[in-house]
Amino acid sequence: MHLSPRTSKFVLYFQNNIGKGRNAIILCSSPNSKQLFHQNIMKELKGSKELKDLNELKQLNESNVLKELKEPKEMKQSTISKESPTISYIRNVITIIVIGSILSLGYPLFLLTTTIYRADLPIDRINNYDVNSVNFQIPIEVNGFQVNKEYLRSELNKWYPDVARTWSLVFPDEKEYNDAKHNDDNSVDMYSVELHETSSEKHFKINKRKIDVYFSTAESNTNQYLLEILFKNVFKSELETLSALVQDKVDSSVAFPYSKQYNLMFSLFVEDGKQLNWEIEEALLDFQPVLNLLHNITSFKTSTQIQYYSLLSKSYPMGMIPQDELSTFINFGDWNLGNFDMNPTINFIVYVPKEQLGVENSATNSFLISKWGGVQILNRMPGMAHSTISKLELTPILNIFANQLFQLLNIDQYNSKVSHNQNMSLEIKLDSLKRITIYKNIKNSLANLRSLVKLLESLKDITVPEETKQNVLKSLDAMDEAKRKKSVLVSANALDASNAAFFEKKMVQQAYFPSEHKMAVFLPLLGPIGSIIVFNILRLAKKRKL
Secondary structure: OOHHHHHHHHHHHHHHHHHHHHHHHHOOOOOHHHHHHHHHHHHHHHHOOOOHHHHHHHHOOOEEEEEEOOOOOOOOHHHHHHOHHHHHHHHHHHHHHHHHHHHHHHHHHHHHOOOOOOOOHHHHHHOOOOOOOOOOOEEEEEEEEOOOHHHHHHHHHHHHHHHHOOEEOOOOOOOHHHHOOOOOOOOOOOOEEEEEEOOOEEEEEEEEEEEEEEEEOOOHHHHHHHHHHHHHHOHHHHHHHHHHHHHOOOOOOOOOOOOOEEEEEEEEOOOOOOEEEEHHHHHHHHHHHHHHHOOOOOOEEEEEEEEOOEEEEEOOOOOOEEEEHHHHHHOOOOOOOOOOOOOOOOEEEEEEEOOOOOOOOOOOEEEEEEOOOOEEEEEOOOHHHOEEEEEHHHHHHHHHHHHHHHHHHOOOOOOOOOOOOOOOHHHHHHHHHHHHHHHHHHHHHHHHHHHHHHHHHHOOOEEOHHHHHHHHHHHHHHHHHHHOOOHHHHHHHHHHHHHHHHHHHHHHHOOOOOOOOHHHHHHHHHHHHHHHHHHHHHHOOOOOOO
């Protein structure tokens, strides 16, 4: 109890000499005892001979004594904390244990369960990767005259500057020649040029990978003519395609995107319900050599079907399908053309209408649908009802489908009956397709990986699982191997790995959980617990100050 010095002096005297001070003070806590206490203390003090200074008694103000005894501060403090020291100690120990548990166990556990794992990706390797460092060296041997190699290379750089680093010619006296003429499957892809003198007009013929050049003895600029043959005829399509790819021009071709396997669906659609069979299995045996030509590039899985009552989506009163309506000829709603395979499906349809039907500006009565397939209109003859389309009748149709297949795979038209005096070679076109496919796959793989890096940099809260990292490394290694071995299969593996890295399911599902949702998830749990702990800490700190 804290009283003023003056009051304390009299209370102390009263306690020591009268012996009733403590009880009086305690009784003073009730209103009825205040007056009695006042009378007793005044009576005892007035009769005391020990009081040295009677003036102090006069100065003692009754109201001051009662005011200090009425609401003592010590009594307020005693009402705040009435618990025993043992309980207070236990409370403090529990508070410290809870705080320690939260700091040592709760917080690490919270970080462990909420931290987003992000595997370290080789970002610098991806950003610094140069797709144009792939170098397709074309081994070529010229017989019959001394070729000016530097002239050919300088003119190539002038005509196609974008592919100067990617595509080049090598000759037998150069060290790169032996390495270039052996590709990944150990087959020889060497091109031979034979020069022949003739008195007639200059011309050339192509037979597989051999180019026979006929020029007049009076011809002086043979190198210029050879340049035109190679870069304006034989390799023109390849160089133009590579140049467009380097410049990132939009691909407007009808070709499918590359895949390691395609599904070939051969369908016979009959407009009415009259039964009609076809010897497609026997005819496909003769079609197989065409597919074998592409075995180093891709593979095929063939299937057949027959559908009756395949009605057209619209009628053609004039019996002619206009060119601008070819893309809407297919009745996707009623015809069963669905395929749930992961690999692309190339459709080839033989459509038998119940009335005569033709295709505008088409001598073969067929047409091609971009990135979908080909259609052949087969008008039924009167005697075809309840009959069979023979293998002999299907052969020219499959030749048309072979041409369409090559176009859909980004190869110029193919004709199995091409003669040697025509400037066309399927082998050279397949070689060009391999090189273009390798470059496309490497370029698309790198584009996928760079898109992945941009995605991860923009979404900081998205997880990067270890599977993504492994697929990224696998893709980069396959890209390097494809550049070294010039292998279509390896480049396709690089593309598959980059797609797997970008579309990793663990990463994709996390992209749809925004970080703002974490507050809504954890606040109902951490809010009540946290508030209790904070208030207890504040209370403990306040008691220590007092």
